[in-house]
Amino acid sequence: MTVLVTGASGATGRLLTGLLLDRGCRVKVLVRSASRLPDHLRRHEGLTSVEGSVLDMSEEQRSELVAGCSSIASCLGHSINVRGIWGPPYRLVTRSVECLCEAVRANRPDTPVRFVLMNTAGNRNRDLPEPVAIREHMVLGLLRLLIPPHRDNECAADYLRTRVGGEDPFLEWAAVRPDTLLHRDEVTPYELHPSPVRSAIFHAGETSRINVAHFMAALMTEDGVWAEWKGRMPVIYNTGA
Numbered sequence: 017m018t019v020l021v022t023g024a025s026g027a028t029g030r031l032l033t034g035l036l037l038d039r040g041c042r043v044k045v046l047v048r049s050a051s052r053l054p055d056h057l058r059r060h061e062g063l064t065s066v067e068g069s070v071l072d073m074s075e076e077q078r079s080e081l082v083a084g085c086s087s088i089a090s091c092l093g094h095s096i097n098v099r100g101i102w103g104p105p106y107r108l109v110t111r112s113v114e115c116l117c118e119a120v121r122a123n124r125p126d127t128p129v130r131f132v133l134m135n136t137a138g139n140r141n142r143d144l145p146e147p148v149a150i151r152e153h154m155v156l157g158l159l160r161l162l163i164p165p166h167r168d169n170e171c172a173a174d175y176l177r178t179r180v181g182g183e184d185p186f187l188e189w190a191a192v193r194p195d196t197l198l199h200r201d202e203v204t205p206y207e208l209h210p211s212p213v214r215s216a217i218f219h220a221g222e223t224s225r226i227n228v229a230h231f232m233a234a235l236m237t238e239d240g241v242w243a244e245w246k247g248r249m250p251v252i253y254n255t256g257a
């Protein structure tokens with residue numbers, strides 16, 4: 017099984033890449049610079065790295081990138097600095113998701129490709145009744161205005177939910193929504209919910225990146241897990257957090 021990971025040099029993407037290699041997948045990673053990958057990944061015989069950004073690729077290059085991949089994961093996120101948050105590309109995640117989905121469709125694969133997006137518990141699934149208190153609604157409105165990456169995360173999930181939806185013959189999707197991200201070395205028990213069970217703003221939970229990576233790897237490689245969560249936006253919390 018060959019899979020593609022974007023944002024593989026990031027804190028979560030590198031964990032996901034490692035877990036997919038451990039599961040015996042051949043992993044193609046798209047990174048701005050392969051030097052940002054840890055040595056143990058770079059040296060792994062199951063890893064192929066492609067340098068660049070999907071936004072700068074031609075249609076042909078994108079088609080070649082996704083060809084033969086049964087799953088694609090996006091762990092892209094804006095760098096946490098002034099340029100990353102307030103500078104271009106303002107729609108890094110959304111445009112990357114769109115470009116990759118269009119490339120998959122252009123290839124017309126025999127079996128639908130699984131697209132797994134790393135999203136956020138701060139985003140709502142507008143297909144479900146996910147009530148938001150007025151004060152949270154106001155804070156989210158401000159975040160949308162002032163922090164472009166938040167809007168980008170919302171738009172990326174909206175694209176999958178409304179433009180890929182449930183009827184695309186070439187694509188299926190899931191958007192994983194962690195709460196406040198933590199670094200831990202080991203996978204620990206975690207819980208999955210169809211919708212947030214706490215406020216991401218006023219009573220945030222915690223999610224280890226390694227747990228996010230573990231669940232994303234399971235979605236990409238395990239049919240039972242995929243059957244349960246495809247077309248949905250599971251929220252993941254560390255158990256007991």
Ligand SMILES: NC(=O)c1ccc[n+]([C@@H]2O[C@H](COP(=O)([O-])OP(=O)(O)OC[C@H]3O[C@@H](n4cnc5c(N)ncnc54)[C@H](OP(=O)(O)O)[C@@H]3O)[C@@H](O)[C@H]2O)c1
Pocket residue numbers: 022023024025026027028029047048049052069091092093094095096100104105108134135136137165169193194195196197225
């Ligand atoms: N912080 C939280 O508590 C939290 C909670 C829930 C969800 N999230 C979301 O989770 C996602 C991933 O989080 P993370 O901590 O694993 O992210 P991260 O460590 O910052 O990794 C971000 C990845 O995106 C890549 N990237 C950034 N700007 C790029 C650009 N202009 N072009 C191409 N690639 C670019 C980075 O590549 P380089 O290595 O080349 O920089 C890196 O691979 C983000 O979308 C974030 O919004 C965060």
